[in-house]
Amino acid sequence: xxxxxxxxxxxxxxxxxxxxxxxxxxxxxxxxxxxxxxxxxxxxxxxxxxxxxxxxxxxxxxxxxxxxxxxxxxxxxxxxxxxxxxxxxxxxxxx
Amino acid sequence: xxxxxxxxxxxxxxxxxxxxxxxxxxxxxxxxxxxxxxxxxxxxxxxxxxxxxxxxxxxxxxxxxxxxxxxxxxxxxxxxxxxxxxxxxxxxxxxxxxxxxxxxxxxxxxxxxxxxxxxxxxxxxxxxxxxxxxxxxxxxxxxxxxxxxxxxxxxxxxxxxxxxxxxxxxxxxxxxxxxxxxxxxxxxxxxxxxxxxxxxxxxxxxxxxxxxxxxxxxxxxxxxxxxxxxxxxxxxxxxxxxxxxxxxxxxxxxxxxxxxxxxxxxxxxxxxxxxxxxxxxxxxxxxxxxxxxxxxxxxxxxxxxxxxxxxxxxxxxxxxxxxxxxxxxxxxxxxxxxxxxxxxxxxxxxxxxxxxxxxxxxxxxxxxxxxxxxxxxxxxxxxxxxxxxxxxxxxxxxxxxxxxxxxxxxxxxxxxxxxxxxxxxxxxxxxxxxxxxxxxxxxxxxxxxxxxxxxxxxxxxxxxxxxxxxxxxxxxxxxxxxxx
Numbered sequence: 001x002x003x004x005x006x007x008x009x010x011x012x013x014x015x016x017x018x019x020x021x022x023x024x025x026x027x028x029x030x031x032x033x034x035x036x037x038x039x040x041x042x043x044x045x046x047x048x049x050x051x052x053x054x055x056x057x058x059x060x061x062x063x064x065x066x067x068x069x070x071x072x073x074x075x076x077x078x079x080x081x082x083x084x085x086x087x088x089x090x091x092x093x094x095x
Numbered sequence: 096x097x098x099x100x101x102x103x104x105x106x107x108x109x110x111x112x113x114x115x116x117x118x119x120x121x122x123x124x125x126x127x128x129x130x131x132x133x134x135x136x137x138x139x140x141x142x143x144x145x146x147x148x149x150x151x152x153x154x155x156x157x158x159x160x161x162x163x164x165x166x167x168x169x170x171x172x173x174x175x176x177x178x179x180x181x182x183x184x185x186x187x188x189x190x191x192x193x194x195x196x197x198x199x200x201x202x203x204x205x206x207x208x209x210x211x212x213x214x215x216x217x218x219x220x221x222x223x224x225x226x227x228x229x230x231x232x233x234x235x236x237x238x239x240x241x242x243x244x245x246x247x248x249x250x251x252x253x254x255x256x257x258x259x260x261x262x263x264x265x266x267x268x269x270x271x272x273x274x275x276x277x278x279x280x281x282x283x284x285x286x287x288x289x290x291x292x293x294x295x296x297x298x299x300x301x302x303x304x305x306x307x308x309x310x311x312x313x314x315x316x317x318x319x320x321x322x323x324x325x326x327x328x329x330x331x332x333x334x335x336x337x338x339x340x341x342x343x344x345x346x347x348x349x350x351x352x353x354x355x356x357x358x359x360x361x362x363x364x365x366x367x368x369x370x371x372x373x374x375x376x377x378x379x380x381x382x383x384x385x386x387x388x389x390x391x392x393x394x395x396x397x398x399x400x401x402x403x404x405x406x407x408x409x410x411x412x413x414x415x416x417x418x419x420x421x422x423x424x425x426x427x428x429x430x431x432x433x434x435x436x437x438x439x440x441x442x443x444x445x446x447x448x449x450x451x452x453x454x455x456x457x458x459x460x461x462x463x464x465x466x467x468x469x470x471x472x473x474x475x476x477x478x479x480x481x482x483x484x485x486x487x488x489x490x491x492x493x494x495x496x497x498x499x500x501x502x503x504x505x506x507x508x509x510x511x512x513x514x515x516x517x518x519x520x521x522x523x524x525x526x527x528x529x530x531x532x533x534x535x536x537x538x539x540x541x542x543x544x545x546x547x548x549x550x551x552x553x554x555x556x557x558x559x560x561x562x563x564x565x566x567x568x569x570x571x572x573x574x575x576x577x578x579x
Contacts, residue, residue, distance in 0.1 A: 012452065017452070018437045027449065037399055038400075039399075040396065049476060053471060054287075055527020056551065075194055082424070091434060
């Protein structure tokens with residue numbers, strides 16, 4: 001399936017990826033080729049086949065609702081780009 | 096000293112032939128002298144390694160040594176290492192000093208191993224040539240203008256160049272087995288869920304599995320003894336007893352049935368490749384195994400299924416890289432959307448962006464059933480092929496790759512051509528089975544790999560088969576010409 005350039009821009013927006021306009025055509029070409037590769041799947045009859053999410057069909061394990069980790073905020077925030085008083089800083093969202 | 100295997104180093108250390116500090120220093124010297132040729136390490140942790148080695152020697156002197164005490168190894172840079180850069184081969188994490196150890200890393204530390212550093216890889220493990228790393232391409236020690244394979248190209252090249260006797264690696268679609276084949280070394284991807292994924296930076300969570308790259312099957316067994324096991328921190332870790340993987344290495348393989356899938360021995364495979372793999376299978380027949388042709392009829396659908404499932408899961412996993420809590424952040428963001436978009440646009444390389452976009456598209460409203468759900472259904476058909484096959488045979492064998500290592504730059508401009516590289520390895524990840532690649536011949540002075548595919552949790556049998564082959568052949572002892 002071939003994508004239009006506007007679709008590529010829309011996907012990039014959904015992904016929160018800045019893509020230069022000069023590169024849109026290359027992405028359009030490569031993404032269209034990949035989608036063409038995977039389009040083979042549509043011809044397969046899967047009407048009675050259950051989707052497979054885990055190779056061993058395991059289910060999500062649950063654990064007791066108990067505290068197992070101690071708070072390590074300072075340790076983890078050491079690698080953050082910007083913090084203040086224990087919070088992560090981003091540009092103002094609400095005026 | 097650098098030609099010794101993990102098993103030999105462990106024996107020498109136990110016999111007091113040399114100390115851990117001596118063997119560690121010898122590898123560190125060798126990395127410094129030679130790695131500029133290969134670019135296999137992103138970070139060398141010389142100081143920490145020597146400290147670990149000294150601690151190991153002290154432990155041995157106190158009479159508390161175990162098989163791994165003081166043995167050097169290295170980690171793929173996808174495993175989080177407390178206090179050490181963990182880049183995943185990406186600009187996005189080029190400032191990420193992990194605040195904790197992955198379970199696999201902690202297991203090796205607890206076993207007394209010495210980590211020499213962090214190994215190069217394709218960015219976020221997405222690639223088959225190790226050309227997509229932010230830290231530059233890795234070169235194949237057999238021929239420097241050829242690729243080492245990927246994504247664990249640094250692990251494979253470092254082991255092939257004798258810069259380290261063994262390395263951790265990961266495999267989502269062939270990322271252990273294909274580089275092992277290209278570099279003439281031994282690599283095993285265990286059953287999905289066998290090795291903890293906690294602290295292993297996620298690419299495609301239902302496919303990713305940690306494993307090993309070493310020179311011999313015996314060494315892989317020793318590494319797996321440290322790595323394998325249930326981990327309550329990994330919700331997909333399997334609760335299954337872990338055998339001693341070294342216990343059955345010497346068992347006879349007489350009477351085993353080897354399945355050869357006709358779809359993996361295609362006409363377009365070069366006659367040289369076919370011949371090397373057929374010769375290897377003939378060795379197994381001499382050892383008493385019998386051969387049976389089998390069919391895995393949905394093989395041709397494995398790559399299309401993978402290129403829906405892997406990008407979809409990667410688009411979700413990589414959404415955490417947003418420039419807020421860790422990793423790369425763009426300069427002067429105008430608003431929060433600008434912060435996300437430019438941090439991610441600058442931080443990720445081309446292939447990673449392509450896969451995020453394919454995955455986001457496949458998961459977007461209106462397309463989910465046609466892509467992701469459909470792929471999961473076909474995935475079950477692929478798994479069922481293997482389940483049927485293992486009713487008839489004990490192990491399946493095939494070439495690991497369609498050709499030996501290709502030249503650098505040959506496939507970088509065509510993503511789909513690069514994807515087809517993994518044609519013989521990818522179905523195994525979809526099924527979640529264990530598989531190994533061992534060196535079994537050469538074509539044009541480049542190594543060729545034999546792939547052994549086992550039933551679920553049958554790693555011991557694969558290691559046994561690899562070890563028995565390595566007792567009667569010497570392909571695993573071949574060394575790149577420059578290193579002789």
